[in-house]
Amino acid sequence: MSNAITDIYSVLWPELRFLRRHWLSILATSLVSPVLYLVAFGYGLGNNLTVEGVSYIAFIIPGIVALTSMTVSFGGAAMKLNVDRLYYKSFDEFLMSPISHSSIVVGKALLGVVRGLLSCGAIIVMGVFISPQLIIDPLFILSLLVSCLAFSFFGVFAALVVNSHQSMSTFNSLVMLPMTFLCGTFFALSQVPEAVRMVLYVLPLTQSSECIRSAALGEHFPWISLIALVGFGAIFYFASMYKLKKSSI
Amino acid sequence: MDDLITIDRLTKNYGKVEAVKELDLKVRRGEIFGFLGPNGAGKTTTMRVMTTLTKPNSGRVSIDGLDVVKEGERVKELIGVVQQHLSLDRDLSIRENMVLHARLHRMRSTERENRIRELIEYAGLSEHADKMVDVLSGGMKKRATIMCALLHRPQLLFLDEPTVGLDAQTRRRMWDLVRRLNSDGTTIFLTTHYIEEAQALCDRVGIIDHGRLIALGSPLELRQKLGMVAVEMQGDNNGTRYQYFSDRAGATRFVQDIASQDQTIIIRESNLEDVFVELTGQKVGDA
Numbered sequence: 001m002s003n004a005i006t007d008i009y010s011v012l013w014p015e016l017r018f019l020r021r022h023w024l025s026i027l028a029t030s031l032v033s034p035v036l037y038l039v040a041f042g043y044g045l046g047n048n049l050t051v052e053g054v055s056y057i058a059f060i061i062p063g064i065v066a067l068t069s070m071t072v073s074f075g076g077a078a079m080k081l082n083v084d085r086l087y088y089k090s091f092d093e094f095l096m097s098p099i100s101h102s103s104i105v106v107g108k109a110l111l112g113v114v115r116g117l118l119s120c121g122a123i124i125v126m127g128v129f130i131s132p133q134l135i136i137d138p139l140f141i142l143s144l145l146v147s148c149l150a151f152s153f154f155g156v157f158a159a160l161v162v163n164s165h166q167s168m169s170t171f172n173s174l175v176m177l178p179m180t181f182l183c184g185t186f187f188a189l190s191q192v193p194e195a196v197r198m199v200l201y202v203l204p205l206t207q208s209s210e211c212i213r214s215a216a217l218g219e220h221f222p223w224i225s226l227i228a229l230v231g232f233g234a235i236f237y238f239a240s241m242y243k244l245k246k247s248s249i
Numbered sequence: 250m251d252d253l254i255t256i257d258r259l260t261k262n263y264g265k266v267e268a269v270k271e272l273d274l275k276v277r278r279g280e281i282f283g284f285l286g287p288n289g290a291g292k293t294t295t296m297r298v299m300t301t302l303t304k305p306n307s308g309r310v311s312i313d314g315l316d317v318v319k320e321g322e323r324v325k326e327l328i329g330v331v332q333q334h335l336s337l338d339r340d341l342s343i344r345e346n347m348v349l350h351a352r353l354h355r356m357r358s359t360e361r362e363n364r365i366r367e368l369i370e371y372a373g374l375s376e377h378a379d380k381m382v383d384v385l386s387g388g389m390k391k392r393a394t395i396m397c398a399l400l401h402r403p404q405l406l407f408l409d410e411p412t413v414g415l416d417a418q419t420r421r422r423m424w425d426l427v428r429r430l431n432s433d434g435t436t437i438f439l440t441t442h443y444i445e446e447a448q449a450l451c452d453r454v455g456i457i458d459h460g461r462l463i464a465l466g467s468p469l470e471l472r473q474k475l476g477m478v479a480v481e482m483q484g485d486n487n488g489t490r491y492q493y494f495s496d497r498a499g500a501t502r503f504v505q506d507i508a509s510q511d512q513t514i515i516i517r518e519s520n521l522e523d524v525f526v527e528l529t530g531q532k533v534g535d536a
Contacts, residue, residue, distance in 0.1 A: 003355075010352035018340045090336045093397075096300055097353035098325040249301040249321035 007099040011107025012114075015080070019114065030072045030119040034064045038126070041186050051188050054133075054217055061127035061134060062213035063185035065120050069147040069212075070205050072119040074176065077112030077155030082168050085159060101244045105156055105237060112152030113145070120144055134216045143211035146226060150204055150233035157240045184209040204232040253278040253405055253436050254299065259308035261294050268294040270460040271308065276453075278404075281427065281437040283451035285444070287529050291460040292440050293409070299438070300330045300407055312405060326354070329398030333410040335390055337382045343393045344369070344378045347400060354401035361400075368396040372426070388419035392426065399430070406430065408439040412446060424450055444522040454521065458529045471524045479519040480504060484512045493519055493527075 019026065038060070046056030085091040094104050128134055162168045183205035189197050200206050207225040214221050254276035261269040269291040276282045286292045297303035298310055301321045310317045317324045337346045344365060351361040369378045372392040377385060385393070391411065398406060411427065412420040420443075427450055431437050441447055447454050448468045456464040456471075464471055476493025478500040483489045494500040500516050508514070 006355070010349070010355075013352060014338050014341055014345070014349050017345060021340075084338075088336070088339065089332060089334050090338055092302055092330075092332060093336050093350065094353065095302055096325055096328075096330050097350075098322045098355065099353055100322075247304065249304055249318055 004100070004103055007103035008107040008110065010099065011094065011104055012110050015111040016114070019118075023118070026115065027118060027122060030068070030075075030115065031122055033071065034068045034119070034123050035126075037064050037067070037186075038123075038130075042130075052190070055131070058131040058133055058217065059188070059213070060186060061123070061131055062216035063209050065123050065127065065144065065216075066147060066183075066205060066209040066212045067180060067185045068120050068123050069116045069144055069208060070151045070179065071176065073112035073116030073148040073151040074155040074158070075112075076115030077109050077152040078159040078168065079155075080111065081108050081156060081159035082162065082165065086163070086165065095244075095248045101241055101248075105153070105240045105244065108159075109149065109152035109156050109237075112155050113148045116148035116152065117144070120148070135218050137215060139221055140212065140215035143208070143215050143226060143229075146229050146233065147208040147212065150208070150229050150236065153233050153236035153240060154204070157236045157243070160240055160243045179203050179205040184213075204229060207232070251278050252276065253313055254438065255309075255311045256295070256299075257309045257311075259295065259298060259310055260306050261291075261298060261303065262306050263294075267460055269298075269305075272457070272460065272462055274455055274462055274465070276436065276438055278436055279431075279434070280452040281431050281439065281450050283447035283454040284438065284440045284457065285447055285454060285525060286440075286457035290457045290529075292457055294460075295457070296407060296409060296438075296440060300328060301325055326401065327403055328405045328407060329401070329403035330407045331391075331395050331398045331409065331411060333413060335382075335394060337390060337394055337397070339382045342379050342381055343374060343385070343389075346382065346393065347397055350397040351400050356401060364400055364402075368399060372396045386419075388415055388422065391415065391419075391423065395426065395430075399435075403435065405436045405438065408437060410441055411439060412441070412443060420446070444520070444525060448521040456525060456528055463528050464524065468521050471521065472519050475519055475524050475527055477519055479517055479523055481515040481517065482507075482512050483515070491523065491526075493523065 042057045042060045046060065049056035051059040081091065124136060128136065158168065158171055162171055182200055183203050184200065185205065189200060189206065192200070207229045210222045210225040211229065252275040254274070256272055256274040259269055259272040260267070272291070272295060284292055284295070294303065298305050299312070299317060301317055301324060304318065312324050313327055315324050315327070338349065341349065347365045347368070348361065351365065356364065369375055372395070374389060374393060374396070377389055382390060382393070395411070408427065412423050415423060424446070427437060427439070439450070451468065453465065453467050454471060455462055466474070476495055478494045478497050480492040480494065480500050480503060481489060482492070492503060494503065497516065504514050504516060
C-alpha cells in the first residue's frame, strides 16, 4: 500500500512542480469562465430572482462550483495527458517504468483534483463573501472532492481514448459544453419536463450540482446522487485501466 | 556470450496489416546490436514490444529470460529506453527530469541524488543541470535523455535513432558516449537510419523488411556475403548501377570488359549501405 502511495505521488510530482511555478496564472485562467458566469447569470440576469425559495445568486454559486469542479478537473487531467501522450510522447516514460497502471491512472487524475480544488476554493471564497448564507460543511467538501475525482478520472479516460488534439476539442464541444448548460447549474431541474429531467439525471454534472447545492443550501442531502457520482468515477477509472491494459504491458 | 534478448516467432498485427511476421532474433549480452530496415519494415513495432509499450499478437519475447508480457514489471527494471523523439518533460529542468525518472524507478532519495550527480558529470552536463529543457541544444537534450534512461542501471539500453537531427560533431560525441556505455557493461540495441552509424558502432546488425528478418551478422560478414568490392557505374540511362565482387582483381577485370566513354565507373570498397540497398531495394535515406 505504501509503495502504491509513493508511486502515485511520483506520477503527480512533476505536475506539482509545474503547479508550484505557475499557480497564479493557472488559477487566474481557470477562474475566467466561472467569474463571467457569476456576473452574467447571477447579477445580469437573475439579480432579483428567487429559485426554490433562495436568491438566484445563492442558487447559482453552488452550481458554478460544481461546474468548475467539472471543467477544471477534467481539463487539468486531460489536457496535459493528451499532449504528453500524443505530441511529446513523454507518457511512454510512465508506461515503461515498473509502477502499476493503477498508480499512473490515479496519479494523473490527482492532478485534476488538485487543480479543481484550487479553482473551486477561490470560487467558494468569493461565493461566501457574496452570499454568506452558503454552508461550507464536511458534506459540501466531500461532495466537491468526489466531484473533482470523478471528472478527473473522466479526463484521464478521454485523454487515453482520443487520438488527436482535434478529437479532444470535438469531445469538449459535444460532451462537456452541453453538460455545462443543461445539468442544473444555472436553473432548477424541477423546471424542465419529466422526460428531459430523466435524461439529465444520467449525466454526472447533474449529480454533482445536486450534491454540492444541497449541502451548500442546507437542504436534504441526496445521498443517491453522491453514490452515483462515485459510480461515475469508478466507471471512468476502470475504463482508463482497461484502455491501458489493452494496449500496453 | 549468452543471449540477453530472445525473440521467438513474434507476430504483431495492426488490423489487417501484419507489421511483424514470425520474427526470430537473438541479441547477445554485451554487444552493440543495430536494427536496420526501411520505414514500415517493423523496426518500431518490434522495439515497442520489447520495451513493453505494445502487446504482441503471438510469439514470445524474453529479456534475460523474463517474458516481457508475463513479467513486464521485472523486465522494465532491466531496460532503459531512449526514444527517437525527445521524451523529457519540457516543464522541468534536466535535474528534475532525472528525479522524475528515478522516482518512477523507485530509487531511494540518497541513492537517487548520488546517481543523478554521477550521471550529470558523466554526460558533461554539470553547468546545465538546472536549466529548463527547452533552452538546451539538441545534443544536450539527447545526452540528458540517455542519462535519464541509465539512472536505474539497466542491463540493456534501447536507443531509437539516437543521433537523428544532430550535427556531425555532436553525432561523433554521441557515438563515443555509446561506446563508453557499452564498454562499461551495458548491452545496446539501436535502430538508425544513418548506415555509417551502424557500421561504426555495431558488433552485429539485423536487417528487417516487411516484418521479417532478412539478414543478420557483423557488418564485415554481411559485406563479405555481398562482395567486399563494389563497382559503381554512373551515367547510364538507367541510373547508377552496382556490381559486387569478392576482390579488387575481379572488379578490375569486369571494368576492363565493360569500359565505355559514356559511363563514369568507380571501384570502391563495399559498405553496409550496399548490403541494405541490395536486400531491401532502397537507399537508407529513402527508407
